[in-house]
Amino acid sequence: MATRKVDVLIAGGGPSGLSAALVLGRARRSVLLIDDEKPRNAVVRQSHGFLTRDGIEPMKLRQLAREQISQYDYVHFEQDCVESIEKAGKLFLASTRSGLAVYSRKVIIATGMKDDLPDIPGLADAYGKSIFMCPYCDGYELQSRPMAVFGQGENLVKFASVIWNWSKDLIVFTNGDDHLSANQKKELDEHGIRIIETAIAGLMSEKGMLKSVVLKNGEEIQREFGFIKNSGQHQSARLPDQLGIRLKNNGGYETLRHGLTEAAGLLVIGDAKNAFTSLIGAAGEGYEAGVALNDDMIQEDWEKSVKP
Ligand SMILES: Cc1cc2nc3c(=O)[nH]c(=O)nc-3n(C[C@H](O)[C@H](O)[C@H](O)COP(=O)(O)OP(=O)(O)OC[C@H]3O[C@@H](n4cnc5c(N)ncnc54)[C@H](O)[C@@H]3O)c2cc1C
Structure with a gap:
């Protein structure tokens, strides 16, 4: 088994992990x-x-981030999957799918989340091309176009009102759920938003571009774009569980300040901590965690290097 020893192992190379790598590389x-x-x-x-x-x-x-970070000889990248993390004396020991064993003083978990899409036939073909989750990420490009909102639950009206900011040509599809109250229906109606509670048979799209929503009663409603009200997400990896860190109600891991956790030396940042962070928010968290972790290591090294 190949073995490596480093100051910090970072699991996950999205904006949070990359940003932490940049700060730590610059901190040598x-x-x-x-x-x-x-x-x-x-x-x-x-x-x-x-x-x-x-x-x-x-x-x-x-790719741009990796190119810039690669200028710092202290940082190395591997394409692999971290499968386990445990304590090995004062160090952490991580094992990867390819058989690499990594000993490190500290570990940053930046492994992100995966989205759970609603069970609507044809949705996966259009997801990311004409159907999205985050209006702040993708709403501007779709403004004023015929829009669908897919969702259920108590925050549906709130979510529809957010999407309404980008397009007033809006239809809410509850996909068979009929739990909207009379007041909620009235509120949507007062804003010109149609509600369709009939179950959806499927979405018609061409090369990912939504054309229509087909209902189980055979009706076909033309729509060009859509947003899904959060239908849940789950952790990409459950590595912090192995060190006793628990999930919060929103599916993110429990942390203290700067992403530090109850397990000394283990940090969780980005979507793995927050469920949804945004790219720039995740990068900010990586920076903050990198500084906090390096400050801790400086303090440890400072205390160890006292001359007798
Ligand atoms: C469809 C969609 C569109 C979005 N668009 C935008 C947008 O336009 N603007 C915006 O600001 N935000 C956007 N977001 C949100 C944004 O992508 C996330 O908030 C952000 O990427 C979180 O960064 P992260 O570093 O925490 O995780 P991620 O970017 O998800 O990175 C996590 C990385 O960890 C890796 N990983 C997972 N498990 C392991 C393991 N065990 N070992 C090794 N590696 C592992 C994954 O492969 C992944 O590369 C969007 C989200 C979605 C779902």
Whole structure:
């Protein structure tokens, strides 16, 4: 089994992990960043809202970051999957799918989340091309177009009102759920938003571009774009469980300040901590965690190096 020893192992190479790697590399910490290259946002063609990189392809943003970080000899990248993390004396020991064993003083978990899509036939074909989750990420490009909102539950009216900010040509599809109250229906109606509670048979799209929503009663409703009200997400990896860290109600891991956790030396940042962070928010968290972790290591080294 191949073995490596570094100051910091980072599991996950999205904006949070990459940003932490940059700070730590500049702080002269040896870093191994392991990423299995299956990011949550890979389905979209463009990412928005990241200063100086608005409209960039998701993988291009990562590629540029890796090119810049590679200038720092302290940081190394591996394409692999971290499968387990345990304590080995004062160090952590991580094992990867390819059989690499990594000993490190500290570990940053930046493994992100995966989305659970509603069970609507044809939705997966259009997801990321004409149907999205986050209006702040993708709403501007679809403004004023015929729009669908797919969802149920108590926050549905609130979510519809957010999407209404980008398009007033809006139909809410509850896909067979008929739990909207009379007041909620009235509120949507007062804003010109039609509600369709009939179950959906499927979505028709061409090359991912939505054409219509077909209902189980045979009716076909023309729509060009859609947003899904959050239908849940789950952790990409459950590594912190192995060190006793628990999930919060929103599915993110429990942390203290700066992403530090109850397990000393283990940090969780980005979507793995928050459920949804945004690219620039995740990068900010990586920076903050990198500084906090390096400050801790400086303090440890400072105390150990006292001359007798
Ligand atoms: C469809 C969609 C579109 C979006 N568009 C935008 C947008 O336009 N603007 C915006 O600001 N935000 C957008 N977001 C949100 C944004 O993508 C996330 O908030 C952000 O990527 C979180 O960064 P992260 O570093 O925490 O996780 P991620 O970017 O998800 O990165 C996690 C990485 O960890 C890797 N990984 C997972 N498990 C392991 C393991 N065991 N070992 C090794 N590697 C592992 C994954 O493969 C992945 O590469 C979008 C999200 C979605 C779902």
